[in-house]
Amino acid sequence: MEKVIEKAVSKISELAIGATSANGGTREKELKIGGQSAMPFLHFEGSMPNAPVVALEVWDTVPEEWPLIADEFKDIVNDPIKWAQKGKEWGADLISLRLESCHPDNKNNSAAYAADLVKKVLAATKLPLIVIGCGHPEKDQEILPAVAEAAKGEKILLGMATKDNYKTIVAAALASGHSIIAESPLDINLAKQLNILVSDMSMPLERIAMHHTTGGLGYGFEYCYSIMERCRLAGLAGDKIMATPIINMIADETWKTKEAKTPQDEQPNWGDLHKRAINWEIACAAGYLQSGADILVLAHPESIKQVKQTIGKLK
Amino acid sequence: MTHKVKIPLLAKETAVSDNTDLLTALSKAGVAIKAVCAGQGTCGSCKVKIISGEHFSSPSPWITKEEKENGICLACQTAVLGNMDIEVPKDSRLENIQTAGDEIPADTISEFPQTGANDFSKLSPLAVKIHIKLPEPSLKDNIPDFERLTKELTRITGIEQFSINLNLLKNISKFIRKSEWDITATIARHNCAQEIIQIEAGNTVSESYGIALDIGTTTLVAYLVNLNTGKVTASKGTINQQMSYGEDVITRIMYAQQKDGLQKLQNTIIENVNGLINALLIENSISPHNIMALQASGNTTMTHLFLGINPDYIRKEPYIPAINFPPSVYACEQGIKINPRGIISFMPSVASYVGGDITAGVLACGMDNSSEISLLIDLGTNGEIALGNNDWLVSAACSAGPAFEGVGIKCGIRAIDGAIQEIEISKDKLSVKYKTINDKKPRGICGTGLIDIPAELLRKGIINRDGRFVTADVSPRLRKNSDDEMEFLIAAATETENKRDIVITESDISNIIRSKGAIFLGIVVLLQEVGLGFDSISKIYISGGFGTYLDVEKAVTIGLLPDLPRNKYSFIGNSSITGAKLCLISQEARNKAAQLAGKMTYIELSVNPKFMNEYTSTLFLPHTDLNLFPTIKL
Numbered sequence: 001m002e003k004v005i006e007k008a009v010s011k012i013s014e015l016a017i018g019a020t021s022a023n024g025g026t027r028e029k030e031l032k033i034g035g036q037s038a039m040p041f042l043h044f045e046g047s048m049p050n051a052p053v054v055a056l057e058v059w060d061t062v063p064e065e066w067p068l069i070a071d072e073f074k075d076i077v078n079d080p081i082k083w084a085q086k087g088k089e090w091g092a093d094l095i096s097l098r099l100e101s102c103h104p105d106n107k108n109n110s111a112a113y114a115a116d117l118v119k120k121v122l123a124a125t126k127l128p129l130i131v132i133g134c135g136h137p138e139k140d141q142e143i144l145p146a147v148a149e150a151a152k153g154e155k156i157l158l159g160m161a162t163k164d165n166y167k168t169i170v171a172a173a174l175a176s177g178h179s180i181i182a183e184s185p186l187d188i189n190l191a192k193q194l195n196i197l198v199s200d201m202s203m204p205l206e207r208i209a210m211h212h213t214t215g216g217l218g219y220g221f222e223y224c225y226s227i228m229e230r231c232r233l234a235g236l237a238g239d240k241i242m243a244t245p246i247i248n249m250i251a252d253e254t255w256k257t258k259e260a261k262t263p264q265d266e267q268p269n270w271g272d273l274h275k276r277a278i279n280w281e282i283a284c285a286a287g288y289l290q291s292g293a294d295i296l297v298l299a300h301p302e303s304i305k306q307v308k309q310t311i312g313k314l315k
Numbered sequence: 316m317t318h319k320v321k322i323p324l325l326a327k328e329t330a331v332s333d334n335t336d337l338l339t340a341l342s343k344a345g346v347a348i349k350a351v352c353a354g355q356g357t358c359g360s361c362k363v364k365i366i367s368g369e370h371f372s373s374p375s376p377w378i379t380k381e382e383k384e385n386g387i388c389l390a391c392q393t394a395v396l397g398n399m400d401i402e403v404p405k406d407s408r409l410e411n412i413q414t415a416g417d418e419i420p421a422d423t424i425s426e427f428p429q430t431g432a433n434d435f436s437k438l439s440p441l442a443v444k445i446h447i448k449l450p451e452p453s454l455k456d457n458i459p460d461f462e463r464l465t466k467e468l469t470r471i472t473g474i475e476q477f478s479i480n481l482n483l484l485k486n487i488s489k490f491i492r493k494s495e496w497d498i499t500a501t502i503a504r505h506n507c508a509q510e511i512i513q514i515e516a517g518n519t520v521s522e523s524y525g526i527a528l529d530i531g532t533t534t535l536v537a538y539l540v541n542l543n544t545g546k547v548t549a550s551k552g553t554i555n556q557q558m559s560y561g562e563d564v565i566t567r568i569m570y571a572q573q574k575d576g577l578q579k580l581q582n583t584i585i586e587n588v589n590g591l592i593n594a595l596l597i598e599n600s601i602s603p604h605n606i607m608a609l610q611a612s613g614n615t616t617m618t619h620l621f622l623g624i625n626p627d628y629i630r631k632e633p634y635i636p637a638i639n640f641p642p643s644v645y646a647c648e649q650g651i652k653i654n655p656r657g658i659i660s661f662m663p664s665v666a667s668y669v670g671g672d673i674t675a676g677v678l679a680c681g682m683d684n685s686s687e688i689s690l691l692i693d694l695g696t697n698g699e700i701a702l703g704n705n706d707w708l709v710s711a712a713c714s715a716g717p718a719f720e721g722v723g724i725k726c727g728i729r730a731i732d733g734a735i736q737e738i739e740i741s742k743d744k745l746s747v748k749y750k751t752i753n754d755k756k757p758r759g760i761c762g763t764g765l766i767d768i769p770a771e772l773l774r775k776g777i778i779n780r781d782g783r784f785v786t787a788d789v790s791p792r793l794r795k796n797s798d799d800e801m802e803f804l805i806a807a808a809t810e811t812e813n814k815r816d817i818v819i820t821e822s823d824i825s826n827i828i829r830s831k832g833a834i835f836l837g838i839v840v841l842l843q844e845v846g847l848g849f850d851s852i853s854k855i856y857i858s859g860g861f862g863t864y865l866d867v868e869k870a871v872t873i874g875l876l877p878d879l880p881r882n883k884y885s886f887i888g889n890s891s892i893t894g895a896k897l898c899l900i901s902q903e904a905r906n907k908a909a910q911l912a913g914k915m916t917y918i919e920l921s922v923n924p925k926f927m928n929e930y931t932s933t934l935f936l937p938h939t940d941l942n943l944f945p946t947i948k949l
């Protein structure tokens with residue numbers, strides 16, 4: 001029987017995060033993602049020069065919504081510097097810093113605070129950095145330009161740029177040489193429209209990652225999976241606009257779910273809470289690996305270890 | 316308790332019972348007022364000014380603080396509690412709108428269809444007058460009067476059988492003798508039969524006219540047609556007064572389900588049509604008596620409402636009309652003021668949302684005569700489209716919404732004098748040049764302008780492809796309005812008719828994008844249903860009062876129409892009335908219309924998952940898939 005090989009028309013664009021001293025930064029390495037010419041791990045159909053990477057999610061405030069993490073790592077999560085330093089030890093490829101405390105409903109911390117914190121994190125870890133705003137479209141327009149300026153030269157990945165605030169964020173990223181995450185809610189057309197708008201501002205497609213928003217396992221996972229898969233297939237079929245790498249924010253969609261909160265004595269059939277919650281994060285990440293995820297953002301060290309192992313076996 | 320409501324400036328008044336809403340009161344007083352949402356308080360179009368009188372107005376987001384202080388309120392949200400004096404601003408009144416009919420001289424109108432594909436030149440009008448001198452009967456020639464008449468008519472026309480109404484027959488013998496056997500008989504096509512509908516003394520053949528009528532959801536257009544020559548003598552258009560009961564067909568169908576709703580809607584359209592015909596006849600000094608036939612063309616709902624047939628099931632799945640091929644009726648049965656025995660005939664419909672207007676359109680452009688595939692797009696509220704050739708025809712409706720008719724747009728108006736149709740923004744983005752209908756002072760923006768403006772804003776880099784303004788400082792004409800929304804100033808208050816700024820807001824543009832998206836997607840999905848691509852289309856006909864002034868390049872720029880060679884496009888104006896006129900003067904056209912309506916396959920887009928799934932891809936300028944618009948470079 002003849003083997004049917006699907007040949008991709010084009011490759012996923014290759015995005016680099018982090019500048020080493022050779023490139024004017026202070027990171028220990030430059031991390032590359034994307035560049036594939038086949039669907040994930042189908043090595044017989046094309047090449048996958050860069051394996052998916054795992055980022056450690058770090059908050060600048062105690063993640064009250066993630067009780068298990070907040071409790072298990074209570075000496076770490078109250079200090080973003082310490083937390084970020086754990087990245088290397090836990091085996092993460094990079095750090096994803098979320099500026100949650102800047103949200104008006106949280107501490108409403110200022111742009112100057114955000115810039116200062118990012119500088120400190122950059123000094124405390126040599127891993128490449130992702131910085132995510134507070135998720136408030138207007139506030140992010142204030143803090144992210146300050147962050148971009150503070151991290152100038154480090155080639156960070158800056159997010160989230162949405163249709164409501166992309167202009168300011170993209171302009172800031174362009175001015176400081178960073179890449180951006182374009183976020184649109186679970187729709188292949190909206191994702192493409194935002195990528196077009198962002199690239200119309202002369203942001204190269206090689207400096208855009210997409211976030212289709214992440215559905216946690218049991219919370220729209222399969223919907224998100226199929227959007228990502230469709231998007232990746234379009235990218236491989238020659239649609240350059242859709243051929244940008246994809247990020248999944250798995251930690252935040254795992255640790256706040258009831259599966260990661262409900263103790264065993266309340267749900268005896270669900271098994272041990274600690275094990276269950278970690279497995280929830282791992283299973284979600286392992287699933288998204290198959291639909292084209294290039295960056296998986298996780299929180300628990302055990303998840304990072306297991307997912308890294310899975311990637312190691314598949315790549 | 317009753318209260319008097321006076322509108323001194325319009326010299327109208329009426330009496331209403333306590334707590335009646337002002338919209339009903341004004342309607343009773345005979346003031347036609349805009350009420351797009353049929354009095355639900357959601358459209359903000361029925362603004363009036365209260366001079367005096369006790370009343371209660373519910374608060375409305377449409378009324379600014381300043382307006383409230385000046386006594387402005389929404390008529391539909393105001394209860395009459397005492398004798399009142401009211402002023403109705405010009406902007407709130409329904410006025411005559413410009414229609415294709417007013418624009419084009421009569422002899423040009425009769426040139427349609429310009430494709431020449433259909434040859435309906437053989438004159439065989441819906442009603443025809445024949446002058447006869449009957450041989451007097453004798454003992455040797457003793458056939459009865461009616462048979463004597465029909466025998467002679469058969470000899471002249473070749474038609475073998477005639478019917479006659481009993482009432483006309485009752486006095487026929489006396490009448491013929493009084494006329495000394497010199498008479499003019501009018502024969503009309505009435506429900507598949509040739510009927511003698513009138514007998515006059517002497518020769519009245521030269522006095523034979525008919526009316527072609529387009530009953531649009533928004534506009535009515537009437538042509539006065541000389542049935543002896545088949546030529547259009549005059550034309551006139553007006554607004555469909557049913558607008559007071561809802562902007563779109565669905566709202567009107569729902570209104571028809573209220574108590575007396577259907578009757579009100581029918582009465583409104585009948586009075587409306589009578590007013591239009593009356594004006595046409597007075598201007599041309601023609602007696603209603605000499606109008607022997609009326610050929611109407613309208614969408615399925617409009618036809619139902621004209622005839623007083625309950626349209627309720629058009630709205631409910633599986634969307635079934637009461638009838639597609641309505642019977643012809645006597646004018647007196649409908650209360651239409653032409654010759655009482657004149658015949659009113661209707662263009663047959665295809666389905667619930669593809670009406671006689673599209674049958675008329677296909678007939679007018681003759682797309683069914685060629686083996687090449689053509690597309691007909693009617694740019695109206697219902698966004699009807701037809702596709703096919705001489706072998707097959709499919710049609711669909713994509714519910715584009717009324718944005719292109721100026722509804723739901725801050726400064727949107729219909730195509731009346733002073734409507735902005737075209738703008739040109741200077742390179743420094745400081746000044747705007749605009750063209751208005753009949754070069755009058757600007758009053759607002761009509762459909763053509765609503766296509767032109769986003770295209771120009773996009774080309775000048777003032778809006779992005781998602782229809783949003785690039786940045787607040789891209790042009791000094793950009794500003795934030797009282798609703799905290801960005802808007803672009805097109806004409807300043809000092810230049811405009813109503814002394815108010817004419818602007819386009821970000822939500823206006825997103826409204827237009829939604830409408831253009833629906834039409835474009837309708838075309839795409841209809842093509843997919845039949846397994847064809849854009850390349851297979853040889854000709855595209857654009858119809859509608861709006862289409863008459865359409866700039867194809869601009870329409871392609873915003874992604875309303877597919878990016879095909881511009882020479883494939885042609886404008887056929889108001890094809891509904893053109894088709895109606897053809898049917899008025901040609902039996903062949905009438906046969907063809909029935910055949911077309913019967914053979915057209917209707918595709919319900921609202922149940923097509925593609926229609927919903929791919930809609931988002933059209934909400935971009937011109938489209939998310941830029942490969943679909945290769946010639947549009949920004």
